[in-house]
Amino acid sequence: MGEYVYNKVTPELVEKFKRIAPGRVYIDGDINEDFSHDEMPIYGKAFPELVVEAISTEEVAAIMKLCNENLIPVTPRGAGTGLAGGAVSIHGGVIISTTKMNKIIGYDLENFVVHAQAGVLLNDLAEDAAKKGLLYPPDPGEKFATLGGNVSTNAGGMRAVKYGATRDYVRAMTVVLPTGEIIKLGATVSKTSSGYSLLNLIIGAEGTLGIVTEMTLKLITQPKEVISLIIPYADLDECISTVPKFISNHLHPQALEFMEKDIVISSEAYLGKSVFPRVVDGQEVGAYLLVTFDGDSEDELNEIIEKASEVVLEAGAIDVLVADTPALKRDAWAARSSFLEAIEADTKLLDECDVVVPTNQIAPYLKYVNSLEDEIGVTVKSFGHAGDGNLHIYTCSNELDEEEFKKRVAVFMDKVYEKATECGGLISGEHGIGHGKMDYLAKSVGAVNMRLMENIKKVFDPNMILNPGKVCYKL
Numbered sequence: 001m002g003e004y005v006y007n008k009v010t011p012e013l014v015e016k017f018k019r020i021a022p023g024r025v026y027i028d029g030d031i032n033e034d035f036s037h038d039e040m041p042i043y044g045k046a047f048p049e050l051v052v053e054a055i056s057t058e059e060v061a062a063i064m065k066l067c068n069e070n071l072i073p074v075t076p077r078g079a080g081t082g083l084a085g086g087a088v089s090i091h092g093g094v095i096i097s098t099t100k101m102n103k104i105i106g107y108d109l110e111n112f113v114v115h116a117q118a119g120v121l122l123n124d125l126a127e128d129a130a131k132k133g134l135l136y137p138p139d140p141g142e143k144f145a146t147l148g149g150n151v152s153t154n155a156g157g158m159r160a161v162k163y164g165a166t167r168d169y170v171r172a173m174t175v176v177l178p179t180g181e182i183i184k185l186g187a188t189v190s191k192t193s194s195g196y197s198l199l200n201l202i203i204g205a206e207g208t209l210g211i212v213t214e215m216t217l218k219l220i221t222q223p224k225e226v227i228s229l230i231i232p233y234a235d236l237d238e239c240i241s242t243v244p245k246f247i248s249n250h251l252h253p254q255a256l257e258f259m260e261k262d263i264v265i266s267s268e269a270y271l272g273k274s275v276f277p278r279v280v281d282g283q284e285v286g287a288y289l290l291v292t293f294d295g296d297s298e299d300e301l302n303e304i305i306e307k308a309s310e311v312v313l314e315a316g317a318i319d320v321l322v323a324d325t326p327a328l329k330r331d332a333w334a335a336r337s338s339f340l341e342a343i344e345a346d347t348k349l350l351d352e353c354d355v356v357v358p359t360n361q362i363a364p365y366l367k368y369v370n371s372l373e374d375e376i377g378v379t380v381k382s383f384g385h386a387g388d389g390n391l392h393i394y395t396c397s398n399e400l401d402e403e404e405f406k407k408r409v410a411v412f413m414d415k416v417y418e419k420a421t422e423c424g425g426l427i428s429g430e431h432g433i434g435h436g437k438m439d440y441l442a443k444s445v446g447a448v449n450m451r452l453m454e455n456i457k458k459v460f461d462p463n464m465i466l467n468p469g470k471v472c473y474k475l
Helices: 011-020 057-069 122-131 147-153 198-202 236-241 243-248 261-271 298-314 326-337 339-345 359-376 402-422 438-445 447-460
Strands: 025-027 050-053 074-077 094-097 104-108 113-117 170-176 182-186 211-218 225-233 255-260 287-295 321-323 349-353 379-385 390-397
Touching: 011 025, 011 050, 011 057, 057 074, 057 094, 057 170, 057 182, 057 211, 104 122, 113 122, 122 147, 147 211, 170 198, 182 198, 225 236, 225 298, 225 326, 236 243, 236 255, 236 287, 236 359, 243 255, 243 298, 243 359, 255 261, 261 287, 261 326, 261 339, 261 379, 287 298, 287 326, 321 326, 326 339, 339 390, 349 402, 359 379, 359 390, 359 402, 390 402, 402 438, 438 447
Parallel strands: 050 094, 074 094
Antiparallel strands: 025 050, 104 113, 113 211, 170 182, 170 211, 225 287, 225 321, 255 287, 255 379, 349 390, 379 390
């Protein structure tokens, strides 16, 4: 490791980049500070030497070819909403920004797919598809991330419990390799046994194997009816223990989220709206499930709600509250969607992990995580996708200095990642590894798996210039 030496961007190269992308090349003081970090700045800041806002696959290819020939490191970047340092140029060099590649190229309504550029925002596709009565099921919490970023981290989100993650909706894509070659992967078909799945290697590779520039994504028809339930519990254990019962009783929620009372209070204060009750039938609420069901008719949903209510009340829920007006449903999900912003708003120092564990391990796992709060001396806040075991666990402090915070968090993360592996889980469910989680990944998957990943990286990127120091290759 570490045998690759990178060159600096020279004035001559700057001129060549400007010829490739006239008016869209930035250097020195013209580089926006946002390009130096993502949404988890605890992993450090690093400025690139140059930023190029590309507008086509051909431009990306020309930039990559030039960088490859001159051994300049390249970091692909979408909206910069990542949480693991994946889009931060830790070795300087060039950032290729895809945010100007933001066209929805067109729909194939007979095959239920859409063709879009990588810089299209998730929110924009969701709104555009809805006008056509269609749904793009992946629903990560950050609606203003780019589709290319979602593909690169295999983003999951709240609807993954029913519909799966981003990987399940990518039919085909155009990718620029680190050498500047352009390749097409996949096709507008629903199955394949046609050689190694290079498409699936690129999905979730966090921009280390190639730069996704265009995608063909699967759509489904929009459900006719959607309804949400707020289900309060006295404590988190009872709340989480209910989760496997949804599946065993043939209930298939579109989304199934858990949250502790404290995070709900923070979020509602942040939004200035109160939706989740604190006391129900004289009992103080300690945790909630927020569940959404979709279906083809109101009658179908009423039956599901009736059955779900029986299941959860028998399992210890205090009550079942139906969010049956658009405003109530919107406010409930707005509170859930604002958890991270609410934490950020009243926290000086912050780090997070998004482990994924088997659903029957969530309750004991969270009990262990919460037991570390006093032992290690950091505040722990957790919420997440109860339906698929993907947990968002935040360590917070307003009192410690950064050095002491990082020291304590390192002990905390070691323990929670080790426990997740012990429970049969994995390091990340949807945020990715970036450069912030590499050591934990190596411990979790072992030396052989890391060696295989590193060797795959070398095949795609012989000069190791594309997003170096991320996922599996440590410089």
